[in-house]
Structures are given as C-alpha cells and as structure tokens.
Amino acid sequence: MKTRHKIPESLRHPPPGAFPFPPDPLFCAACGQNSSPDEVERAFVRANIRALGAEIHPLWRCPGCASILAAGPFDPVSAYQSYPMRRDARGGSAPAHVGRFARNMMIDRWRLLRRFGLGPGQRILDFGCLDGDFVAFLRARGIDASGYDPHNARFSDASLLSQRWDWIVSQDVIEHLADPGAHLDWTMRALNAGGYLVIATPDAGRINLPRPDAMRPDAMIMDLHQPFHRVIFSARALDAASSARGLELSGQWRGFAGDRLVPFHNLRAALAYAKVRGGWLDALYEPVQLWPAVISAPLWVAGIFGGLVPFGRHMTRIYRCGN
Numbered sequence: 001m002k003t004r005h006k007i008p009e010s011l012r013h014p015p016p017g018a019f020p021f022p023p024d025p026l027f028c029a030a031c032g033q034n035s036s037p038d039e040v041e042r043a044f045v046r047a048n049i050r051a052l053g054a055e056i057h058p059l060w061r062c063p064g065c066a067s068i069l070a071a072g073p074f075d076p077v078s079a080y081q082s083y084p085m086r087r088d089a090r091g092g093s094a095p096a097h098v099g100r101f102a103r104n105m106m107i108d109r110w111r112l113l114r115r116f117g118l119g120p121g122q123r124i125l126d127f128g129c130l131d132g133d134f135v136a137f138l139r140a141r142g143i144d145a146s147g148y149d150p151h152n153a154r155f156s157d158a159s160l161l162s163q164r165w166d167w168i169v170s171q172d173v174i175e176h177l178a179d180p181g182a183h184l185d186w187t188m189r190a191l192n193a194g195g196y197l198v199i200a201t202p203d204a205g206r207i208n209l210p211r212p213d214a215m216r217p218d219a220m221i222m223d224l225h226q227p228f229h230r231v232i233f234s235a236r237a238l239d240a241a242s243s244a245r246g247l248e249l250s251g252q253w254r255g256f257a258g259d260r261l262v263p264f265h266n267l268r269a270a271l272a273y274a275k276v277r278g279g280w281l282d283a284l285y286e287p288v289q290l291w292p293a294v295i296s297a298p299l300w301v302a303g304i305f306g307g308l309v310p311f312g313r314h315m316t317r318i319y320r321c322g323n
C-alpha cells in the first residue's frame, strides 16, 4: 500500500547546519522500493552522542513499508571509535547500574532462547556482540557461543561468517547496517536448516518522526539514534524481507529486554534520564548525576511506572530457517 504524505513547506528546508536532504529518488533498503523526495515524510534530527553532537541528520520514512531510513553521511570506522556503548571507546567499565541492566537483559534473552530450544550441542553466534558479554554469559551456561563484531578487534574474526550456525542472534544491530538485505541473505546461508534468527530492533511502525525542532533532546532521538541507525525496519517490512529469503516468523516479543518492575530499572526511565542530561546516549554510561534529574517529573513517572507496560517501540522477532 502506498500512502502520500503532504510535506509542510517548513520541512522541505533543513535547519541551519543540517546535512541536506537528498534530491534524488530515495531507495528503501528495507523493502526495495524507490520513492520521490517530494512524497516522503521526513525529519532532521541531532546526533545523540557527544562526539558527534553538532551534526544534524536527515531521515525519511518509506511510504511503502513505513521503515525509517537515514539519509545523512556516515563513516562507521570513525563514528564507532567514540561509541559510548563500547568499553574501550568510553575508557573503561560503566557504573554498576549499567551492569545490572545489562545482566537483566542477558537473563531475559537467555530465557527467550531457552523457550525456543537453545541447549548444549547447538552453535550460536552473537552478531554485533560489542564487548562479548552475552557470549561469556552463554558459555558460562555450557552453550557453544561465539561473537562477531567488526568494531571490536577481539571479535572481528571474519572466518566465523563462513561457518554454519544453529542460532544467530542480533540485539540492536540490524538497524545499524547500511545493507540489511545482504545481511539477511548471509544469515540464510549461515543458518542450519531449522535454525533460528533472533532480531531485536526498534519498530519504525511505532516511531513517530519528530517535527523539525527535533534538535531538542527528545526521547525519540534515542530510537532514531543518528547517525548510527541507518535502516529502522517496521515489523511488517522485516517480516516480509525475512520471508522472501525463506526465514519464517515463528515467534515475537514486544518490549525491551531487561526491563523490571523495580523502580528506575526500565528503558523508559533510562530515556527520561538521558533527556534530562541533554539527550546524550553517553549520559547512560556515566556516573549518575542527581541534579537536575531529581526534579524531573517525567523521570519520576517513568522510574516508578515505566516497567509496568512493555516498551512498545522495541520488538524481538524470531525467524526459523526453512531450508
């Protein structure tokens, strides 16, 4: 289904200092459709890590599949060098609360994989494993786990990509790839018959593109995470792209792994806190600063009630390899 959006005149022109919106036909790497720049919903969003803080990037939504695509320039090699989620890039361990959140997340992932039958004797690859914490977590439970991450020298062994796996999991990874279709092609080749692909990623179908004043530290800046998120799939676009390759949806889970009912142990609270701290992702990996967070009403609401309802803008989808 193709929908046409009326583009307000104010959105046709980027804010001062922004990278320009492409004038050429726009190719959707999620569904393969081309769109005219005149018929797409668009936004300009500030980068949300401090090292790139001055950059304002253009985004657009594919009218065919509702996925959101980045249109600004991106050099992954230099950008990931200052990526705050990487231990070596931020210069050491994160505060204890980050460790607790990461551990809860791994416990939830483990439970999900167990439900789908992960056990000893199966080989699992964590694609985009960052510092390899989940790989170590799985190995400690007797699972034959490996990790791959091209931005971490410890996990950049490309020979893993030519091996076969019973499981490939990627947590918040596919949206970082410039060519997710090629990635899905590879997963199909790399999975054993009956193997599972587990993708956790934001759902563009649930994300509203912000108005052109999005340079303020809006919580949506985290979902859009410019310039790192290149292709944010809608659920239906991801299912269609997977199905076209013989990967059939066999399970789904809505929410953010690691959320707990314990006050402030949920993603909404983390986003509300980052918003208070200027909208920077870096703030989540730094020691907590109580002021002015302690007087933020949205942060208190998110902290106390944020774990009660699953975080709808994030999805986990489990696909079974049919060949």
Ligand SMILES: [Zn+2]
Pocket: 028, 029, 030, 031, 032, 033, 062, 063, 064, 065, 066, 067, 237
């Ligand atoms: Zn599309």
